[in-house]
Amino acid sequence: MNNYFNALQVWLVLVLMLQSTCGFAHPPGLSSINIDILPQQVDTRVTFALQDIEAFSPMDSDLDAEVSDAELDAAKPAIAKLLADQFKLAVNGKLIEPVAPGQVSFDGQNNAHVDFRFKLPDADARQLNLESQFLRILPEGHQQQVMVKNADQQIIIETMLNRDHASVVIDLQNLQAHSTLSTFVSFLKLGVEHIVTGYDHLLFLFGLLMVTHSFWPAVKIITCFTIAHSITLALAGLNLFELPSSFVEPFIAATIVYVGVENIIRGDHPKGRYWLAFGFxxxxxxxxxxxLRELDIGSGDYGILVPLLSFNLGIETGQIVVAAIVLPLIWALNNKVETSHKFLTACSALISLMGVYWFLERTVL
Structure with a gap:
């Protein structure tokens, strides 16, 4: 019976590891639509990650694997047309067209912003329908946050669209601000989803925790990791300090490689892991x-503090749930002489290999 129990534990841990390696390093794509409803017009901004658009509107015209500033400028008309064809607004059931071609801009975080302005008809405008047809051609699982504000810059609607739910109806006769609680819950759920499907972050944390045998060492590691990423999440979310994603994403992959290799070299020894968890x-x-940047959440106009707080709380909630499931298995295997060394070596090697794959994917590939 004991042998059967040990085999079952090993199998469960391997299933968790394989599940982590079979998905992408990040959750499905995110994008956003911000809508300002003014007395006689509707201003919209659609924000997408460049990689989501490039599949439909290629930008690397000389095929040198790099998109120059000149190539970005040259791609603006095609991007504007692509979004105009897929982004539909209707008033009282009748489609309305933008008063001018979309204005395209880029930021330093590989995002494209497309601004449209629509004229509200003079007739009695009772209902505004938004349909994001672009979601039908994006990979399944792509989510698009919609934020609607009235003329006083108060949020009246905040929702998340996907392929199966790609439209939203706005009552133009009732533009009352919605509750802060709705925003809090929305970003709390997004935070939980992000960490639970953020396989690179989970694999890094799993690698750190693999050398623990009991509750308090694990708590210290998780706490240091939480404090550290909360600091930089707040700094970046408030636009106080940022690092380009071209550096951050490969570096995250490198931290996974490092932790796995260190496990193999140092063995079952948690000393110093707290500072490593904090630094990385x-x-x-x-x-x-x-x-948050992909959702274009970075301005005080949108009430950044509530989304930032609830998103971070969602990350911590998901992190605690995953740790509560995985840690008992880790401790059970680490505290058995016949399984501890093999478990640490095999899983650490797998962690390092996944880190190498993600590093290559985010650089040379």
């Missing part, structure tokens, strides 16, 4: 902040 956690926080 600072960079992982910039990775978490990338989600």
């Amino acid at each position: 956690g600072l960079v992982h926080g910039f990775g978490f902040a990338g989600v």
Whole structure:
């Protein structure tokens, strides 16, 4: 019976590890639509990650694997047309067209912003329908946050669209601000989803925790990681300090490689892991902040503090749930002489290999 129990534990841990390696390093794509409803017009901004658009509107015209500033400028008309064809607004059931071609701009975080202005008809405008047809051609699982504000810059609607739910209806006769609680819950759920499907962050944390045998060492590591990524998430979310994603994403992969190799070299020894979790956690926080940037959440106009707080709380909630599931298995295997060394070596090697794969994927590939 004991042998059967040990085999079952090993199998469960391997299933968790394989599940981590079979998905992408990040959750499905995120994008956003911000809508300002003014007395006689509707201003919209659609924000996408460049990689989401490039599949439909290639930008690397000389095929040198790099997109220059000149190539970005040349791609603006095609991007504007692509979004105009996929982004539909209707008033009282009748489609309305933008008054001018979309204005395209880029930021330093590999995002494209497309601004449209629509004229509200003079007739009695009772209902505004938004349909994001682009979601139908993006990879399944792509989510698009919609934020609607009235003329006083108060949020009246905040929702998340996906392929199966790609439209939203706005009552133009009732533009009352919605509650802060709705925003809090929305970003709390997003934070939980991000960490639970953020396989690179989970694999890094799993590698750190593999050398623990009991509750308090694990708590110290998780706490240091939490404090660190909360600091940099707040700094980036408040636009006080940022690092480019071209540096952050490969570096996160490198931290995974390092932790796996250190496990193999040092063995079952948690000393110093707290500072390692804190130092590398600072960079992982910039990775978490990338989600808020993709949603174009970075301005005081949108009430950044509530989304930032609830998103971070969601990350911590998901992190605690995953740790509560995995840690008993880790301790059970680490505290048995016949399984501890093999478990640490095999899983650490797998962790390092996944880190190498993600590093190559985010650089040369």
